[in-house]
Amino acid sequence: MKTILFATDFSEASENASMIAMQMAVQLNARLVLFHAYQPWLFKTDFPVKGNLNPELQRLEAMRNLARLRRKLAKSSNTKVMAEVVAREGLTLDVLQEMVNDYKPDVLVMSTAGDAPQAARLFGSLTTAMIARTTVPMLLVPPTISTLHIRQLTLALDLTKTVDAVALDSVARFALAFEAAVDMVCITGNPDDPALRKAAEHIRELFRFVPHTMSLIQGEQLTENLQRFIDEHKTDMLVMLPQAHGWFEQLFTESNTQRMARQSDIPVLAVV
Incomplete structure (x- = not known):
């Protein structure tokens, strides 16, 4: 960096x-x-x-x-x-x-x-x-944060879509720069889906040089389940990979990344 x-x-x-x-x-x-x-x-x-x-x-x-x-x-x-x-x-x-x-x-x-x-x-x-x-x-x-402590990152993933390999590489480099571990999590309606598990294993291979975990969690409400995961894992920073939206959708729809950034009490890293 x-x-x-x-x-x-x-x-x-x-x-x-x-x-x-x-x-x-x-x-x-x-x-x-x-x-x-x-x-x-x-x-x-x-x-x-x-x-x-x-x-x-x-x-x-x-x-x-x-x-x-x-x-x-x-x-x-x-x-x-x-x-x-x-x-x-x-x-x-x-x-x-x-x-x-x-x-x-x-x-x-x-x-x-x-x-x-x-x-x-x-x-x-x-x-x-x-x-x-x-x-x-x-x-x-967030407005109350003034000291940097990065030891544990939570990376939120949507494994139902193709995940940008360049963005994943940026996250891995960021974690290595701060010597941080990464807890990867996917909130999904079907955590036993073989396609999701295959995608998860592929991403774990990309993070083989970074201490990490991978969790596929049953749930429909992303923000609520993600916040619960963050609280349970004592996360220092949330990492999200924003999805591209058309200009019309941007006008009327708040993305998951925007919603989490607005509500979060910890720093949020949006990696594009």
């Missing part, structure tokens, strides 16, 4: 997530890029507006806040790792995609909630919306 991109809105929850990004950069000796998108004003108003409407002053303010965050991270981590800071004008999801294209990070780190964590848990956030658009792995950090 060479480059970690962290997107911030300068909220308290996002600041906690920045600690995770810095800890990963230090542990993996990776480049860290701190990024903020400041919003353009798309209309004029006759009412007094609190804040600065000048784009250049907005950019300077964003850069000052990013520099402050960089100093805080360097001090808290007691390291000489110096993050790069970037502020760009534009709508958050669009500019974030530009940053991913330009910097080609190995992972994008974001908090699952900004200034309104309870609303994000109920209705979702820009972070969960980004899951449907990302072309790189995303680490989604």
